[in-house]
Amino acid sequence: MTSTTSATVTTATHPDAAATITPARIVWQPDDQGSLVPVSGEFGDVYFSQVDGLAESRYVFIEHNHLPARLQALGARQSFTVAEIGFGTGLNVLALWQLWRALRSEHTHLKDAQLHIITTEKYPLMLSDLTQILRMWQTRAPELGAMINALLAAYPPLLAGCHRLNFAADNLTLDIWLGDAQESLARLVKPNFGGVDAWFLDGFAPSCNEDLWATAIFAAMQRLSSPTATAATFSCAGVVKRGLKEHGFSIKKVKGFGRKREMLTAWRDASETDATTQAAPILPYRHVAVIGAGVSGLMAAYTLAARGVQVTLIDKQAPLAGASGNPRALLAPKMTPLAHAAEHLHTVSYLYSGRFYRQLDAGLQTANHVDPIVTPTGTMDLLTKANITADQACAYPSDVATVLETEEAAAQTRLSASTVQPHVYLPNAALINPQALAHSVLSHPNITYRTAMVETLDETTDGVHLQVKDAESNAKADTIKADAAIVCSAYESHQLAPQLFACRQIRGQLSWFTPNAKQQDNLPTLPLKYGGYCAPFVATASDAALNPVRSGQQQFLLGASFVRNDTDTTIRVDEHQHNRDKLISAIPELDEVLPNDVHDWQARVGIRAQTPDYHPLVGPVADTARIWTLCGMGSKGYAFAPLCAQILVDMMAGRIPPVSQRLLDSLSPTRPRLQRPLTADK
Numbered sequence: 001m002t003s004t005t006s007a008t009v010t011t012a013t014h015p016d017a018a019a020t021i022t023p024a025r026i027v028w029q030p031d032d033q034g035s036l037v038p039v040s041g042e043f044g045d046v047y048f049s050q051v052d053g054l055a056e057s058r059y060v061f062i063e064h065n066h067l068p069a070r071l072q073a074l075g076a077r078q079s080f081t082v083a084e085i086g087f088g089t090g091l092n093v094l095a096l097w098q099l100w101r102a103l104r105s106e107h108t109h110l111k112d113a114q115l116h117i118i119t120t121e122k123y124p125l126m127l128s129d130l131t132q133i134l135r136m137w138q139t140r141a142p143e144l145g146a147m148i149n150a151l152l153a154a155y156p157p158l159l160a161g162c163h164r165l166n167f168a169a170d171n172l173t174l175d176i177w178l179g180d181a182q183e184s185l186a187r188l189v190k191p192n193f194g195g196v197d198a199w200f201l202d203g204f205a206p207s208c209n210e211d212l213w214a215t216a217i218f219a220a221m222q223r224l225s226s227p228t229a230t231a232a233t234f235s236c237a238g239v240v241k242r243g244l245k246e247h248g249f250s251i252k253k254v255k256g257f258g259r260k261r262e263m264l265t266a267w268r269d270a271s272e273t274d275a276t277t278q279a280a281p282i283l284p285y286r287h288v289a290v291i292g293a294g295v296s297g298l299m300a301a302y303t304l305a306a307r308g309v310q311v312t313l314i315d316k317q318a319p320l321a322g323a324s325g326n327p328r329a330l331l332a333p334k335m336t337p338l339a340h341a342a343e344h345l346h347t348v349s350y351l352y353s354g355r356f357y358r359q360l361d362a363g364l365q366t367a368n369h370v371d372p373i374v375t376p377t378g379t380m381d382l383l384t385k386a387n388i389t390a391d392q393a394c395a396y397p398s399d400v401a402t403v404l405e406t407e408e409a410a411a412q413t414r415l416s417a418s419t420v421q422p423h424v425y426l427p428n429a430a431l432i433n434p435q436a437l438a439h440s441v442l443s444h445p446n447i448t449y450r451t452a453m454v455e456t457l458d459e460t461t462d463g464v465h466l467q468v469k470d471a472e473s474n475a476k477a478d479t480i481k482a483d484a485a486i487v488c489s490a491y492e493s494h495q496l497a498p499q500l501f502a503c504r505q506i507r508g509q510l511s512w513f514t515p516n517a518k519q520q521d522n523l524p525t526l527p528l529k530y531g532g533y534c535a536p537f538v539a540t541a542s543d544a545a546l547n548p549v550r551s552g553q554q555q556f557l558l559g560a561s562f563v564r565n566d567t568d569t570t571i572r573v574d575e576h577q578h579n580r581d582k583l584i585s586a587i588p589e590l591d592e593v594l595p596n597d598v599h600d601w602q603a604r605v606g607i608r609a610q611t612p613d614y615h616p617l618v619g620p621v622a623d624t625a626r627i628w629t630l631c632g633m634g635s636k637g638y639a640f641a642p643l644c645a646q647i648l649v650d651m652m653a654g655r656i657p658p659v660s661q662r663l664l665d666s667l668s669p670t671r672p673r674l675q676r677p678l679t680a681d682k
């Protein structure tokens, strides 16, 4: 019986066809025991046996990589990496996740240990198919229930590239690389220490799925493996045995699962010792000082804290005192044609940060949580200053970007049909509440916040020393010692670490006003992008601590000005006017709706730290061993910082980051583009 088949996300004739992902075509067929099982329409092979697929998963991949013992042997801040070829229905991942959960609940010493799973998939299941299959497993194996729900809730859009899913309560990171496994593995970056500790080789049978057993796969395994890596697979085909042996693995045939005669286990030739006694890489710092409590510092602190590191987060003024303290930030990407999306920092950051903020909200539902971090709004990009046409946007999965019917777009925005043509609608764009984000980050038990000016930052052989002055008692100098430091001080970062590129300082003023009832009825109902951006929002009680807004009142924000080499933060009426003019020049019909007099508008001014290539600085500071940076976020800190913090902490921890070497190089604080000083106008 064929119950669920799926169409490709885009047509094969589209110019971006090469970058599109074709979802799996699922066909349901009886297995040799008469149970209906999902079969791949592409390969004609089963994903698993319904009767004992889970037991087989546990036997072949988990037991024969010795994972119960190896995971149990982990210590604080150690991270174990499993890589899987062929994510399919996620059953192997769920089985491993459940083991990890059980081990962590039994063994308190695993509290700060981490599990990192990297998996690859060329034909990902559509969410509806995955839901149908996993609900079936939920009935058969209720112990997987919580994990199935979490996986389905976080399942990414079917877009090529790496999708990082964090399950913070379980210290689990799952990187799903969509696209051909050979290409994905070629993109994985081998860290300076560590690597893949265990491989699950779970392609379809070599006879029908040659690509997953090709030399390039085994060569990638050799490149990416840690010295004590192991591998397991159900297949004993000659091509598998040869591939492993020729790429640095010793192999052994063992009894297969159930009625199957044999299967294969393998281990790196380099490791004479038993894999169970070998150490996975460790994040080598117990205590890290993070300088600057804007969104960069908050994300660096949170990411470290979530991996068991004690963090002292320091700001000379207050959390969110700098550019990050607007009442709301818009989370919406600068779109690029689909062919570039997987390597496009805006796109991959947007996808990650949207998921990250929502997960943070979900995890905080029961805690002492003031306001939601994310207000889901969707956004319409009127393509006034865009790199993409409406036609190109249609190549994206519709849950990422789409084009609405003109009447619907007009109704959604309350604008006329001619104004909303052309447009791109981003259904998952959102407004972020910085105060709510800071509140939840600062409540992490591993983070201690302190208001102090860091005057100097020095490295010693075994740590870093920060000379700080308390903000209030200006005279009192003090030293903070830590194992490492991360400089997140935006445009002031190079004052603490002179090796860092001196970013351009760009003043920006965001304006807002309280609309009267008539204006409220006629203003756009969702955020709009038009070169600048505007958005309605309702102020909450906690907003008032940062900005002059009235709790419970509808507000309308618009921005932002862009003044180079200006670090003055006084509010200027002419920049209110500039923000108004910018909106009116893009959407003339709003001239009648917006107040003419801008004198009583409110505003906040921040200084953006901008690099010449618009990418932030993420990584080690040159000529230091313990000083790192996360800064230079320009106009996109709320999109960039969550993913860039993951990348940074992966570098510190010897873990494989969720981006390719090319993207990583484009974030390097020492990249060639930064060697040329800024000219006056660029």
Ligand SMILES: Cc1cc2nc3c(=O)[nH]c(=O)nc-3n(C[C@H](O)[C@H](O)[C@H](O)COP(=O)(O)OP(=O)(O)OC[C@H]3O[C@@H](n4cnc5c(N)ncnc54)[C@H](O)[C@@H]3O)c2cc1C
Binding pocket: 291, 292, 293, 294, 295, 296, 297, 314, 315, 316, 317, 318, 319, 320, 321, 322, 323, 324, 325, 326, 328, 329, 330, 331, 452, 453, 454, 455, 488, 489, 490, 491, 492, 493, 496, 507, 508, 509, 510, 559, 560, 561, 604, 605, 606, 607, 608, 630, 631, 632, 633, 634, 635, 636, 637, 638, 639, 640
């Ligand atoms: C008007 C405007 C609108 C914007 N809108 C958006 C938007 O909608 N979406 C979006 O994603 N981005 C937006 N941005 C960009 C975003 O705000 C920035 O990219 C982001 O805030 C940068 O964060 P940061 O933490 O790197 O820097 P900051 O937030 O500036 O934080 C740096 C911190 O370092 C502290 N510091 C500096 N030196 C020291 C020292 N020596 N000791 C201790 N502390 C120190 C400062 O006090 C400050 O708090 C906007 C920016 C502006 C100006």
Ligand SMILES: C[S@@+](CC[C@H](N)C(=O)[O-])C[C@H]1O[C@@H](n2cnc3c(N)ncnc32)[C@H](O)[C@@H]1O
Binding pocket: 024, 040, 046, 047, 048, 085, 086, 087, 088, 089, 090, 091, 092, 093, 120, 121, 122, 123, 124, 179, 180, 181, 182, 202, 203, 204, 209, 211, 212
């Ligand atoms: C046996 S299934 C994997 C089952 C899966 N591990 C699970 O737990 O459900 C093999 C998977 O490999 C995927 N695949 C086949 N060729 C691929 C390729 N070239 N690159 C990446 N994935 C591929 C298939 O789409 C399929 O999902």
